[in-house]
Amino acid sequence: MRADPPPEPGVSRAWSGGVLRTTGAYHLIGYSALAGADVDREIEAQVAFFRTLGVAVEWKLYGHDRPCDLAAHLAQAGFVADETEHFMVCDLEAGTFDDLPPDGIEIRQVRDLTALEDFALAAGLAFDRDETCALDAYAARLADPTLALLVAYDDGRPVAAGRLEMPRGRAFAGLWGGGTVPGHRGRGIYRALVAARAWEALWRGYRYLTVDARATSRPILERLGFIELTRVTGWTLAP
Structure with a gap:
């Protein structure tokens, strides 16, 4: 890959x-x-x-x-x-993805620009950074079958977001950018967001799911069936 x-x-x-x-x-x-x-x-x-x-x-x-x-x-x-992360993979046919959203939480897939704004808002709050660039990056891909953007809502408010990339002709799909806003962490929303993307990838015919995971996410992913293959570090050169 x-x-x-x-x-x-x-x-x-x-x-x-x-x-x-x-x-x-x-x-x-x-x-x-x-x-x-x-x-x-x-x-x-x-x-x-x-x-x-x-x-x-x-x-x-x-x-x-x-x-x-x-x-x-x-x-x-x-x-x-940058921060070293854990490169993890899951065999979707062997994983455990029975985590439903907690009470009051609804997970929806982004289908229009209004929902895309919710995605950018939740991701920005989760990672404490400006995610407005996501509006331009993904607006043209809303009908792209290789991309799925998911948002978790609490009483209509976006509180978590995550991305799923599904390249054509490959066995591997990838999780990216999964995060929950402060104040809603520790409730199982992240697990449910991973599970929802895993089911989407499995339904689309993918066998494996990969993710670059932070240390805080690693134990959650391990309980879902992911294993660590190696470590990965991004090295950035400034212009």
Whole structure:
């Protein structure tokens, strides 16, 4: 999935040496094969490319990527590490997804721009950041069968949100951006939001579900049947 990612609206991908880079709607190095290469030279080539563009780029480093000291090379080149997360996967045919929303909570899929605004509001409050960019990013994809956006409501108020990406022709779907607003945490809303997306992926014919999980989410996901495969850290280079 990393070395041959599925097509995605708004981005293009190209190999540069042993590095696969993504440009367009976002800028990412999601895969590299640098074992045996001149690592510093390859990294500097990417630094020069993205600084010429004048944009920030994230290099996603997985625990099994080689060489094993790639993180040190990235730091030396000016990349800064974000929080390390747990890359987890679940076999949907073996998972436990019987978690219903708690009393008073309703989970709905985003179908129109009004619901998309609710999604951006809940995500922004959950992660304490401006999510207005989501309005532009997802407005054109509301009819896209590879995307599902879900919002949890408490008496009509959006209190949690999460995204499900379902690339065509693949066995793996991915969970992204699941979060609950302060004041509604600890009630099982996050679990129910994961379960709702898992059922959607299973119904669409996907076998596996992946997620980059924070440490706080890991035990919840483990109870649902997810296992950790490796750790993943985003290394960001400022423009």
